[in-house]
Amino acid sequence: MTASIRTSATPSRDDFSGRLLRGSVKKSFEPIVDIDWDAPLDPDKFFLPPKVVSLYGTPMWDAMTRAQQIELSRQELVNTLSAGIWFENILNQALLRDLMHADPTSNATHYALTEMGDETRHMVMFGKAIERLGAKPVQPRRYQRIIINALPLTFKGSLLWVAALVGEEIFDSLQRQMMDDPDLQPMVQRLMRIHVTEEARHIQFARDGVRRRVREMPRLNRWWVANLNGVGGVFFQHLFTNPVQYRRVGLPALEARAQARRSPHRHQVQAGGFAPLAAFLEEVGLMGPVARRLWRRTNFLPGGPVTPAAPDESVEDGAEDVYEGPATLRVADEDHAVRARLTGHLSPIDGKYHWRGTVFGTLTDEALKRPEALLTANGRTAAARIAERTAQGGYSVTGMGTPPFG
Ligand SMILES: [Fe+2]
Ligand SMILES: [Fe+2]
Structure with missing residues (x-):
């Protein structure tokens, strides 16, 4: 008899979490030793693929030297890594609060704790990467920090899982598109592959949480969650065109931001990054009219129908075997x-x-x-x-x- 663990078509939340737990044992990383922090950076390589830099394809981009373009990619990566740290901090706070009401013996609780461990290591990884890049982290202002710190208090139930998906899926799908780019610094490629591998399980956990809850949600609650998620578009637009990154390169910050926000190429990149999550929100009935308008206004949703990006088969969640x-x-x-x-x-x-x-x-x-x-x-x-x-x-x-x- 072989008893290789297999999952049935519709496993319970606990079975599903058990599978993710086994996947975590099988494939997790320790960034302190899994990234070669001493390897020299290649002065001629980008820190984000050029096509993903916010100004790519604008007149301002074309007027920049290659060295300036590389420097902008470095500052944009630092801006994104900094935001990644705040986001993972919010998520961990919300998960930990949620666990106070959960069964400490269940696989779902154990997986949530495992996910928090992953996020803690990601914060170390992002912090070390910023240091290695020789740049200053982007710090939110005091009032922004107070708002950020208050968010975990509001992320409960379905809203917690939808917020987790909004925070994770857009980064994830952009990272999947970027990580194999030969123009990218090898250290950044490695960081992204580690992150994408572990995030694949977080996304499955959050999606499963949404799918189960959405069936029993009261109508008003569902309307609220389905429309509130559109605020994610406004947040990401602010983040991706943060004037700090342009100022650090010596560009006129407000003009740079305006060009990036108008750029049709940028709109395409954003829509590609949002497509998998947009398709999921449509599938589970959580793309409300207000959210749709907000995602469209911030150019994460194209005018036409949504085509999700093909999943990257080379990244497994490590849950088999x-x-x-x-x-x-x-x-x-x-x-x-x-x-x-x-x-x-x-x-x-x-x-x-x-x-x-x-x-x-x-x-x-x-x-x-x-x-x-x-x-x-x-x-x-x-x-x-x-x-x-x-x-x-x-x-x-x-x-x-x-x-x-x-
Ligand atoms: Fe993470
Ligand atoms: Fe995550």
């Missing part, structure tokens, strides 16, 4: 029937498949003196190392190369 079932552990020429829970991932650092997990069973003291073992599960055998005895009576095992499951 968990083995749970019987196995045989051979230590010191003795076979032990055990139960195993195993998972693994292809390491982006050394390019090898690393797997690990826990086996449950009774091993003799003699066997435990030898860490080297052979583990057979699902008909395949692989060399394993017994790392430690866990407090729950199991044994942690690790291995590298083709795993004994799969």
